[in-house]
Amino acid sequence: MIRLYxxxxxxxxxxxxxxxxxxxxxxxxxxxxxxxxxxxxEYLAINPKGRVPAMVTExxxxxxxxxxxxxxxxxxxxxxxxxxxxxxxxxxxQAFNSYLCSxxxxxxxxxxxxxxxxxxxxxxxxxKRKVPQTVGAGFALIERGMLRGPWVLGETYTICDPYxxxxxxxxxxxxxxxxxxxxxxxxxxxxxxxxxxRKALAEELN
Amino acid sequence: MIRLYxxxxxxxxxxxxxxxxxxxxxxxxxxxxxxxxxxxxEYLAINPKGRVPAMVTExxxxxxxxxxxxxxxxxxxxxxxxxxxxxxxxxxxQAFNSYLCSxxxxxxxxxxxxxxxxxxxxxxxxxKRKVPQTVGAGFALIERGMLRGPWVLGETYTICDPYxxxxxxxxxxxxxxxxxxxxxxxxxxxxxxxxxxRKALAEELN
Numbered sequence: 001m002i003r004l005y006x007x008x009x010x011x012x013x014x015x016x017x018x019x020x021x022x023x024x025x026x027x028x029x030x031x032x033x034x035x036x037x038x039x040x041x042e043y044l045a046i047n048p049k050g051r052v053p054a055m056v057t058e059x060x061x062x063x064x065x066x067x068x069x070x071x072x073x074x075x076x077x078x079x080x081x082x083x084x085x086x087x088x089x090x091x092x093x094q095a096f097n098s099y100l101c102s103x104x105x106x107x108x109x110x111x112x113x114x115x116x117x118x119x120x121x122x123x124x125x126x127x128k129r130k131v132p133q134t135v136g137a138g139f140a141l142i143e144r145g146m147l148r149g150p151w152v153l154g155e156t157y158t159i160c161d162p163y164x165x166x167x168x169x170x171x172x173x174x175x176x177x178x179x180x181x182x183x184x185x186x187x188x189x190x191x192x193x194x195x196x197x198r199k200a201l202a203e204e205l206n
Numbered sequence: 207m208i209r210l211y212x213x214x215x216x217x218x219x220x221x222x223x224x225x226x227x228x229x230x231x232x233x234x235x236x237x238x239x240x241x242x243x244x245x246x247x248e249y250l251a252i253n254p255k256g257r258v259p260a261m262v263t264e265x266x267x268x269x270x271x272x273x274x275x276x277x278x279x280x281x282x283x284x285x286x287x288x289x290x291x292x293x294x295x296x297x298x299x300q301a302f303n304s305y306l307c308s309x310x311x312x313x314x315x316x317x318x319x320x321x322x323x324x325x326x327x328x329x330x331x332x333x334k335r336k337v338p339q340t341v342g343a344g345f346a347l348i349e350r351g352m353l354r355g356p357w358v359l360g361e362t363y364t365i366c367d368p369y370x371x372x373x374x375x376x377x378x379x380x381x382x383x384x385x386x387x388x389x390x391x392x393x394x395x396x397x398x399x400x401x402x403x404r405k406a407l408a409e410e411l412n
Contacts, residue, residue: 048351049305049309057294062297062298062301063301064300064304064305064308065304067300068297070293070300071293071294071296074293074296075293087276087277087280087281088263088265088268088277090276091268091273091274092266092268094273094300095269095270095274098270098271098272098273099270101308102270102304102307102308105308106312107323110323117313117316117333117340118324118332118333118336119335120328120329120332122326122332123324123328123329123332126324126325126328127323127324127329129325130323130324141255145254
């Protein structure tokens with residue numbers, strides 16, 4: 001059985017939703033960032049990076065959302081969460097998720113985790129001021145074409161969708177003008193109605 | 207035939223090497239960052255992100271190194287560049303490459319591209335000062351276990367190897383103490399001897 005380590009309001013939500021969508025047997029274990037549990041030896045033994053998600057599988061431990069999502073899609077092929085039989089379409093899934101993790105999530109992280117990349121308080125404030133613009137630019141590209149609609153890849157729901165939904169949860173906090181993103185917001189609303197999303201959110205935010 | 211758009215000294219080298227390793231028929235097209243060709247309409251029509259690599263395939267255009275690498279591995283299975291038949295091992299490939307793109311490459315980018323996330327010159331200088339530490343921390347995790355040796359995943363060469371080699375090219379410029387990374391440097395030396403690596407480097411740096 002899969003064990004997913006998550007913290008509330010983090011990108012681990014994407015994997016949590018995907019496990020629900022896949023009909024997987026799994027347990028979700030909450031880590032408290034407020035208590036800095038992600039930096040304690042018990043958790044670092046699971047994920048030396050001190051981040052979430054970490055997914056304990058029967059074969060070993062996986063980290064990094066694009067990897068946990070692909071593992072879920074390939075381990076539960078009957079759920080059809082990725083175009084596994086088509087290398088180009090499958091690479092499109094990876095391209096989208098890679099953009100989310102390396103550009104959009106990174107832009108967001110500069111709002112409250114500037115200490116990762118700088119030292120001075122003035123730099124943190126400077127980074128924080130730019131977040132509406134940088135996260136907004138990332139989502140503008142998604143709005144203008146990467147999100148094909150109704151789902152990210154078009155008619156078929158894939159592991160891109162819970163990941164986009166997860167990062168779109170942060171738009172208000174990041175100060176992005178939602179009125180510029182009608183298609184992204186439509187996607188967010190469609191996602192919020194899915195039973196798998198409701199269940200994962202209810203568990204994480206209770 | 208595949209067409210790879212690259213710029214010298216960028217992460218596009220990883221895809222270039224992988225195409226060589228795969229024995230693919232491809233052409234490599236150089237973009238000059240010095241001339242800001244990546245921001246010109248001709249190139250933005252290929253990759254609206256204004257980044258490299260971009261890979262034009264018969265089915266469409268792909269961006270993001272973890273995606274182009276997976277596409278190469280899946281399109282040329284006889285080259286055995288990824289454990290395609292094993293979902294867990296395949297996810298390990300994705301986890302490693304995702305770590306490189308979202309953590310290690312991002313840390314490196316703060317040295318000369320601080321303008322992506324901040325506005326003030328003082329912030330850029332602050333970010334730049336921290337790069338030896340942040341890139342060093344990323345490579346320290348790789349040194350301590352993610353790089354199993356002799357190749358990233360162990361005995362089998364995969365698409366993780368050209369990507370690690372590519373980012374390891376930047377260590378000196380990033381001010382990381384190479385003496386702390388004997389296993390990473392050993393990997394870099396092994397990679398530099400491979401014909402595919404020599405050929406890609408010769409083409410990019412001529």
